[in-house]
Amino acid sequence: MHAIICQENGSHYISMVFGYYRDRARSYYADYWIVWDSKKERLIKWPTFKPKKKFLEKQILIVDAEQNDWKLNQDGEGCVNFLNRNLLDSIMRENNQPQNILEQCRKIDKGYTYDEVHEIKTQKDIEDLDWITGNFHDAYIAKKKLQDDGKLYLKFEGIWGCDLEVWFWGDLEYDMSSRDSELVDDPYWFDSTIFFHDGFVYLIDEEDMTVEKITTDYCYFKARHMEYRVIPK
Template identity: 30%
Template sequence: MYAWIIPKDMSKPYLSPIFARAIHSGDWPENEKVWHEFCIALDCSKSNLIEIDTYAKDGVMHVVTIDSDSSNWTPKNVYFGSMDFLNKYNPEKICEEISSQDLGECIKIDKKYDYQEIRKIKTQKDIDDLMSSALSFHDAHIESIEAKNDEIHVIFNSYWNRKIELWFEEKPKYENRLEDPEYY
């Protein structure tokens, strides 16, 4: 799992693997748990782990997942758990308790990631990553659509700290049909 990290002080965002994800300890009502979710990532110097709240109550997202692969997580869940080699740690204490060997492994994982700003969608994983990074297009509105040759370029307005652009190539088409014609 990999994400853009937007520091609490809103300084320059940076990329980091997400090593663990959890809810802060407490007896939170179900509808408030999201405000207590946090992630464990590298700091901007890429030398230590930090705990960062995923969301802020003012609507700012501090963790924007761009690669949702959790195949090396325990449990295998993109929302809660940790990378397999870190499951011996309590997520709320991992930053203080991590061994130098495990921290070194975290830094190696970060160095291996090949970030691509523009990504082609070819597989289900690519679709999953798009939907994750775009928050399933929750609150998204189309700002503009431009057709040029055999390509359509769609720009969504800025929402939740992100701006998404999609390109549809090679004679894009759509279908517009009634779901239940007998309804009418």
């Protein structure tokens, strides 16, 4: 698992994620992740949401949701298989970072490359984008342009923690009228579905959609190719 870590000064960096836990004794939203610091020298606790803000503002974006090497409980909490919560709590509480633990973390972190522009080609790509966008909850299309090269460009804003640029191309078909901010009072998405069908990739502004359910009541996009770029906030 890897994530974009959004810092208070507006900068960001990529980190492997080594654990995820909730501290419900403090708050319903007091969940946190174990990640590298910006220099990749130490492990730190990183809350999902920025502290002391009036509204919930995400400060971590999961860009690779792979957890095959994790131990997880029934609530989805856990960590990579050579760590455990007691050890991590001790490391954070005592500020004691054993070198052998850090070396193991560095070892499993080798070889990962973050692609700033990523094409949707597999089911895992779809799942990763759902993690990033929260299924496009609260998103709206802020910009749209059919480019000279035939690609449809969209910029989504309103996503928790980021904006998102998306491109569709190849036998392109779409209808945005039901979410066009110039035509309707409610351009905001509540949920979404992304899926493959007969060589096409689809994005629709509703959950649990299929090709057969698509009508002009929905905002939808269909193309041979779809790629995206995350713009952290």
